[in-house]
Amino acid sequence: MGHDQEKEETPPATPVTVASSAVKDQEEEAWNHQKRTLVAELSQKLITGDLQAKIEAARDVRKVVMKSSGKTRSKFAAAGVIPPLVSMLSGPNLDARQASLLALLNLAVRNERNKVNIVTAGAVPPLVELLKLQNNGLRELATAAMLTLSAAAPNKSAIASSGAAPFLVQILSSGSVQGKVDAVNALHNLSTCKENSVPILDAKAVSPLINLLKECKKYSKFAEKTTALLESLSKSEEGRVAITETDGGILTLVETVEDGSLLSTQHAVGALLSLCESCREKYRDLILNEGAIPGLLRLTVEGTNIARERARTLLDLLRDTPQEKKLAPSVLEKFVYDIALRANGTDKVADTAKKLLKDMVQRSMQLSMNSIQHRAASRTPAETPSA
Structure with missing residues (x-):
C-alpha cells in the first residue's frame, strides 16, 4: 500500500528544470533592461542630437520596433520620440524624411494610440507635401502612412480635410501596384468619415477606379472598396457622366454585378441604380446594351437584402422600355x-x-x-x- 502511494505522487522538479527556468527569467530580464536602456538612448538622440544622429536614431527605432512586441511601440511613444520624428518629416533632407517616415509607420502599426498621437503631433501636412513629390519611393511611403493613420477613426476628419485625396487619386494612375492598393484603401477609409460634409473625391477619380476594377478579381476585398468609392461618385452628375464616358465604365459595373462578392455586387448595382434613377432616358439604354438583365435577375435571389431591393428597383426601371427591347x-x-x-x-x-x-x-x-x-x-x- 505504501509503495502504491509513492508511485502516485508527482515527482519533484529536477534541479536541471529549476535552473533552466531561472536562466530564462534572467535572460528575459536582461533583455528587457537592455531595451529600456536602448529606448531611453534613442529617444534622447532624437530630442537633442544633431541631424545625422537623429537620422541614425530614427533608423534604429524602426529596427527595434520591427523585432519587438507591441509594448515597445508604446514605450517609445511614452519616451517622447513622436514629436521629433514628425518634425523631421518637414525638413529639406530626404534621408531624414525617409528615416522618420519609416520609424513613424512602424510605431503606428497595430497601435491606435500612436496613430492618433502622430496626427496630433502635426504629421498630416508634411505627409501631404510628401505626396506631391516626384520621388516615387517617398511618395508611396507617404501613401502607406496615410492608409495606416486613416484607419484610426479620430484621424479621419483631419486627413479628409487636409487636401490629401487628389494626390492619392494621382497614385491610382501612376503608382506601383502596392501604391495603388494603399491609395484605394486610404481613400475608402476617408470616405467613411461622417464629420466631413464635403465629398473627398471628384469625378477625376472615376477613370482610374474603373480601370483598377477592370483588372482586379471582382470578388476581392479590393473590388469591394473600389466599387464602394464608385457608388459614392455615382451620387453626383459629374461622377455619373465620368462613369459613362470612361471606356467600359458601365460594362465593368455590370460584370461586377455578375461576378462580384456580396458586397461588391451591392455597391455595383447601387452605382447603376444611381445612374438610372437620375435620368432613365439617358442611362437606361446604356445599361441594357451591356447585358445587365441576367446579373440583376440573379441578384434578386442571391444578393444581400440591400442588393436584392436595388436590383428589383433597377429591373423595374429597365423594364419600362419600348416593346422591342423587352x-x-x-x-x-x-x-x-x-x-x-x-x-x-x-x-x-x-x-x-x-x-x-x-x-x-x-x-x-x-x-x-x-x-x-x-x-x-x-x-x-x-x-x-x-x-
Missing part, C-alpha cells in the same frame, strides 16, 4: 430557371422559378396600376371621359 417570355423564363437552379439546386428549382416569376409579374402589375392611377389623377376635369 425580354421575350422564353428568354426570361430561362434566366429565371438558371437563377433558381443555382440558388436551390435541382430538387426545388421548379418551385423557386415559379415564385420568382410570380414576384416579377406582381411587381410589373403593381407598376402598371400605379402608372394608370397617376395618369388618372393628373387629368383635368375636361379631359375625363363623360359617362
Whole structure:
C-alpha cells in the first residue's frame, strides 16, 4: 500500500528544470533592461542630437520596433520620440524624411494610440507635401502612412480635410501596384468619415477606379472598396457622366454585378441604380446594351437584402422600355430557371422559378396600376371621359 502511494505522487522538479527556468527569467530580464536602456538612448538622440544622429536614431527605432512586441511601440511613444520624428518629416533632407517616415509607420502599426498621437503631433501636412513629390519611393511611403493613420477613426476628419485625396487619386494612375492598393484603401477609409460634409473625391477619380476594377478579381476585398468609392461618385452628375464616358465604365459595373462578392455586387448595382434613377432616358439604354438583365435577375435571389431591393428597383426601371427591347417570355423564363437552379439546386428549382416569376409579374402589375392611377389623377376635369 505504501509503495502504491509513492508511485502516485508527482515527482519533484529536477534541479536541471529549476535552473533552466531561472536562466530564462534572467535572460528575459536582461533583455528587457537592455531595451529600456536602448529606448531611453534613442529617444534622447532624437530630442537633442544633431541631424545625422537623429537620422541614425530614427533608423534604429524602426529596427527595434520591427523585432519587438507591441509594448515597445508604446514605450517609445511614452519616451517622447513622436514629436521629433514628425518634425523631421518637414525638413529639406530626404534621408531624414525617409528615416522618420519609416520609424513613424512602424510605431503606428497595430497601435491606435500612436496613430492618433502622430496626427496630433502635426504629421498630416508634411505627409501631404510628401505626396506631391516626384520621388516615387517617398511618395508611396507617404501613401502607406496615410492608409495606416486613416484607419484610426479620430484621424479621419483631419486627413479628409487636409487636401490629401487628389494626390492619392494621382497614385491610382501612376503608382506601383502596392501604391495603388494603399491609395484605394486610404481613400475608402476617408470616405467613411461622417464629420466631413464635403465629398473627398471628384469625378477625376472615376477613370482610374474603373480601370483598377477592370483588372482586379471582382470578388476581392479590393473590388469591394473600389466599387464602394464608385457608388459614392455615382451620387453626383459629374461622377455619373465620368462613369459613362470612361471606356467600359458601365460594362465593368455590370460584370461586377455578375461576378462580384456580396458586397461588391451591392455597391455595383447601387452605382447603376444611381445612374438610372437620375435620368432613365439617358442611362437606361446604356445599361441594357451591356447585358445587365441576367446579373440583376440573379441578384434578386442571391444578393444581400440591400442588393436584392436595388436590383428589383433597377429591373423595374429597365423594364419600362419600348416593346422591342423587352425580354421575350422564353428568354426570361430561362434566366429565371438558371437563377433558381443555382440558388436551390435541382430538387426545388421548379418551385423557386415559379415564385420568382410570380414576384416579377406582381411587381410589373403593381407598376402598371400605379402608372394608370397617376395618369388618372393628373387629368383635368375636361379631359375625363363623360359617362
